[in-house]
Amino acid sequence: MKVLIVTAHPNPESFNHAMLVSMVSGLESAGHEVKIKDLYAENFDPVLKAGDLAVLQTGEIPSRIQVEQEVLLWAEGLIFLYPLWWFDRPAILKGWFDVVFTNQVAFGFEGDSVKGLLKHKKALVVITAGGSEDYFENTDAMPLIHRPVTDGTLGFCGIDNVQHKIYFDVPGLSDNERKKILNEMVAIGQIF
Ligand SMILES: Cc1cc2nc3c(=O)[nH]c(=O)nc-3n(C[C@H](O)[C@H](O)[C@H](O)COP(=O)(O)O)c2cc1C
Numbered sequence: 001m002k003v004l005i006v007t008a009h010p011n012p013e014s015f016n017h018a019m020l021v022s023m024v025s026g027l028e029s030a031g032h033e034v035k036i037k038d039l040y041a042e043n044f045d046p047v048l049k050a051g052d053l054a055v056l057q058t059g060e061i062p063s064r065i066q067v068e069q070e071v072l073l074w075a076e077g078l079i080f081l082y083p084l085w086w087f088d089r090p091a092i093l094k095g096w097f098d099v100v101f102t103n104q105v106a107f108g109f110e111g112d113s114v115k116g117l118l119k120h121k122k123a124l125v126v127i128t129a130g131g132s133e134d135y136f137e138n139t140d141a142m143p144l145i146h147r148p149v150t151d152g153t154l155g156f157c158g159i160d161n162v163q164h165k166i167y168f169d170v171p172g173l174s175d176n177e178r179k180k181i182l183n184e185m186v187a188i189g190q191i192f
Contacts (some may be wrong), residue, residue: 001192003027004075006037008082008093015170015178016083016128017167022185023081023126030189032058033072039092046095068100077122077192078159080149084129087144097153106157116158123154123162124192126185133168163191 005023009016020036027034039046045064055062059071072078082089101107109117127145129136136142150162165188167173167181 001038001076002033002035002074003079004035004037004071004076005079005081006039006041006093006096008096010040010177014042014083015173016081017128017179018182019128019185020081022023022182023079023188026185026186026189027192028189029186030192032077032189032192035075037068037096039096044092046092046099048095048098049058052099061102063103065099068096069102069105071120072100073105075121077124078154079124079126079188079192081126084127084131084145087141088148094148101153101157114156116156118154119158119159119160121159122192123153123159124165124188125149125154125162126165126167128167128170130171131168136168164179 005020005027007016007020011017022040024034032082037044052062056065080089080093082093083184085091088094105117107117130146131141136145145166146164150164154162165184173181190192
């Protein structure tokens with residue numbers, strides 16, 4: 001399968017980056033074709049500007065957005081890997097959606113109804129969190145994790161086939177627990 005991984009962590013030494021490396025090796029060993037968008041590493045500009053909007057309103061697509069959308073449309077599978085920041089994705093990833101998931105490419109309208117245009121794609125959302133599973137289970141915070149990306153963005157664009165892997169307490173994990181997660185990242189090659 002053609003797989004696009006979109007990831008957003010500023011530190012190349014982070015556990016998120018170790019997870020990325022394991023994930024890519026598992027996917028490639030399983031025969032998948034992988035492209036990576038490491039948004040911080042490529043200094044992605046996440047701000048949708050007045051000039052971009054003005055061009056989009058004419059029905060054209062600014063060239064910097066076209067480049068991103070070509071990769072999105074190439075992919076049959078999408079993987080999002082990010083640390084939970086304020087119960088949401090890091091702002092740079094939110095901005096990637098602002099810029100790339102435009103009307104007529106990611107979604108459209110039929111009369112009053114929304115039409116998701118990315119229906120045929122499958123997705124996996126991998127999130128690391130600082131909070132404990134107990135905290136998320138025993139407060140009303142758990143649904144917040146799923147609202148922004150899975151429900152609010154992917155669901156709106158017609159992607160219903162979304163799997164999740166959520167890791168809690170990540171800063172406090174032991175070496176063995178980290179190894180177990182890295183093995184799970186390698187195994188993504190088999191489930192995707
Ligand atoms: C700006 C910022 C906001 C954060 N917000 C949350 C949050 O809302 N909930 C949570 O459980 N952890 C939060 N964290 C903790 C990170 O999710 C956690 O440290 C990270 O997932 C660990 O992965 P890493 O070692 O690869 O950085 C936040 C961290 C930062 C820097």
